Amino acid sequence: MKKAFLFLAIALAAFAQQTFDFKTLDKLGAKAKESTNITLEGDTLKLAVNFLEADNASLKPVVDNLKGVYVRSYEFDKEGQYADADLEPLRAYINTLQWTKIVDVKEDKETSEIYVKPLPNNRLGGLAIIDAEPKEVNVIYITGDLSTSDLAKLGGNFGIPDMKFLHDDKKAGKKSTPAR
Amino acid sequence: MSFEDDLRKALRHEPAPPDFAAKVLARTSRTPTYRRAAVLALAAALALAAIIPAAVHRYRRHQRALEAKDQLITALSITKVQLQQMKEKIRRNTRSKL
Numbered sequence: 001m002k003k004a005f006l007f008l009a010i011a012l013a014a015f016a017q018q019t020f021d022f023k024t025l026d027k028l029g030a031k032a033k034e035s036t037n038i039t040l041e042g043d044t045l046k047l048a049v050n051f052l053e054a055d056n057a058s059l060k061p062v063v064d065n066l067k068g069v070y071v072r073s074y075e076f077d078k079e080g081q082y083a084d085a086d087l088e089p090l091r092a093y094i095n096t097l098q099w100t101k102i103v104d105v106k107e108d109k110e111t112s113e114i115y116v117k118p119l120p121n122n123r124l125g126g127l128a129i130i131d132a133e134p135k136e137v138n139v140i141y142i143t144g145d146l147s148t149s150d151l152a153k154l155g156g157n158f159g160i161p162d163m164k165f166l167h168d169d170k171k172a173g174k175k176s177t178p179a180r
Numbered sequence: 181m182s183f184e185d186d187l188r189k190a191l192r193h194e195p196a197p198p199d200f201a202a203k204v205l206a207r208t209s210r211t212p213t214y215r216r217a218a219v220l221a222l223a224a225a226l227a228l229a230a231i232i233p234a235a236v237h238r239y240r241r242h243q244r245a246l247e248a249k250d251q252l253i254t255a256l257s258i259t260k261v262q263l264q265q266m267k268e269k270i271r272r273n274t275r276s277k278l
Contacts, residue, residue, distance in 0.1 A: 036258065038251045038252075040248060040252055040255065044244070044248045045248070045252070047241075047244060047245040047249075048245065048248035048251065048252040049252070051245040051246060051249040052252075059253075059256060062256075063256070069252060069255045071254070071255045071258050071259075073258050103266055105266070105269045105270060107272070110269075112265075112266050112269055114263075129263070129266070131265070138258065138262055140255070140258065140259050140262060142259070151263075
């Protein structure tokens with residue numbers, strides 16, 4: 001009986017992890033002057049990857065093993081047009097996934113966070129960016145198999161600080177939060 | 181010649197040509213032109229009915245793929261910009277702490 005409950009709890013936890021309704025973030029952009037809402041998953045994402053042409057061919061290895069790409073980007077005319085509390089469900093969701101927070105910058109009224117799901121062999125199982133500024137909010141959530149070099153490629157010459165943090169942790173024998 | 185002779189000549193029995201029956205039968209069995217046209221039109225309509233939805237589906241799928249590809253590139257561009265901005269913030273933050 002205990003085993004059954006345990007199994008049920010694990011199954012429920014796994015189910016809860018897989019579900020975050022990104023539409024709940026759409027209210028962030030209710031007063032935005034410019035907004036970008038992108039949700040790519042399943043067949044649509046595969047179609048998009050297959051349609052990358054020769055001029056985007058270098059992106060193909062980066063995106064080939066992605067499972068989902070979610071972007072919500074909003075720009076506002078003035079400050080105070082969105083509630084930071086609307087980002088909390090996403091933060092809470094990412095916490096349940098136990099991803100590693102590799103960047104957490106707080107400046108004046110700005111908050112920037114990067115989370116990754118570390119996998120063995122310099123690979124990542126996902127990337128989440130939450131950037132909240134007074135007149136701008138950006139949320140990026142990418143799941144799938146990414147290499148750290150793909151991420152560096154994606155961010156130009158970025159990638160070194162956060163990836164370095166990961167590698168330093170490993171070298172120092174520190175245990176990073178286990179990724180699921 | 182009298183009138184009666186003329187009449188008799190005009191009404192005299194003449195046998196049908198030997199291929200008359202065959203010609204009549206051949207004509208009756210031949211499909212009328214309008215019927216053939218109708219059959220062709222129906223066949224063409226059926227072919228179009230099969231081809232058009234497939235073509236429309238293909239076109240829509242193509243459009244959807246192009247749209248998705250544009251979205252993917254936009255998403256990656258936004259990610260790139262965000263990562264670069266984060267790098268800048270980290271650099272600023274590190275400098276200010278030093």
